[in-house]
Amino acid sequence: MDISLRLNFSxxxxxxxxxxxxxxxxxxxxxxxxxxxxxxxRGYGTFLWTNGVRALCVxxxxxxxxxxxxxxxxxxxxxxxxxxxxxxxxxxxQPLWLLDMFGLEDSGRAFASRLFLRNNRGMKRGGNVxxxxxxNFIKPSHIIIAVDGVxxxxxxxxxxxxxxxxxxxxxxxxxxxxxxxxMPSKSMQILA
Numbered sequence: 001m002d003i004s005l006r007l008n009f010s011x012x013x014x015x016x017x018x019x020x021x022x023x024x025x026x027x028x029x030x031x032x033x034x035x036x037x038x039x040x041x042r043g044y045g046t047f048l049w050t051n052g053v054r055a056l057c058v059x060x061x062x063x064x065x066x067x068x069x070x071x072x073x074x075x076x077x078x079x080x081x082x083x084x085x086x087x088x089x090x091x092x093x094q095p096l097w098l099l100d101m102f103g104l105e106d107s108g109r110a111f112a113s114r115l116f117l118r119n120n121r122g123m124k125r126g127g128n129v130x131x132x133x134x135x136n137f138i139k140p141s142h143i144i145i146a147v148d149g150v151x152x153x154x155x156x157x158x159x160x161x162x163x164x165x166x167x168x169x170x171x172x173x174x175x176x177x178x179x180x181x182x183m184p185s186k187s188m189q190i191l192a
Contacts, residue, residue: 003137006144007060015147015164016049017057020101024111025137032100045100053097054165055087055131059116060143061162063133065155067140077130080123083166088129092122 006021022030032045040046047053059076078084090098094110102112114137119130133140145152145161152158 002139002142004142004144005060005138006146007057008146008149009057009161011148015161017047017053020047022102024103028103030101030103032097045097047097047100050097051083051086052090052095055083056090058083058162058165059087059131059133061145061158061165063135063140064143064145064158065162075130075132077128079128082128084129084131085123087116087131088118088121088123091116091118091131 003025004023006019007017008019008021009015010018016034018034020030020032024030030045031041031043032047033041034049035046036048037046055076062076076084076087091110091113094112098110098112102110102115105111105114115134117132117134120127121129123129145158147157147161152161
């Protein structure tokens with residue numbers, strides 16, 4: 001069974017993720033909705049619209065936009081305070097929203113830790129953390145982007161959504177000030 005992910009965004013001036021539906025390798029389904037109160041939707045987890053969730057969405061959108069065999073993978077790169085750092089922190093701490101979205105492996109480890117490859121985890125060496133989608137576990141073609149429940153297939157709309165999410169920083173910093181978008185060739189080696 002292939003892994004699949006459906007991200008459903010709101011159709012507003014400042015779009016946000018409203019629901020994530022994930023099917024794991026074992027075929028188990030995980031559903032999470034935006035909100036604070038677990039149990040409102042029976043069998044669904046919850047998440048808040050945080051920078052960590054936003055970073056995750058940006059990375060998945062970049063994967064959709066760069067679904068090409070010549071590209072090693074869409075990378076999210078940044079230093080402290082960036083979207084990349086927010087996602088890196090979440091992957092280290094494994095908060096409940098990450099478990100609600102992607103579930104656990106049999107070993108008890110968060111499945112999300114397998115979906116992403118990271119270099120300079122926790123920025124222990126200083127400098128930027130780099131995060132990429134692990135296409136060995138989820139292929140960009142298996143990521144479905146929806147707005148108000150309707151699947152979006154046009155790359156121009158994915159790109160507009162991505163830019164909007166990257167620009168939705170309350171500090172007023174632009175995307176280029178917060179994160180670098182790196183698209184390496186397949187020959188570039190990235191150590192996780």
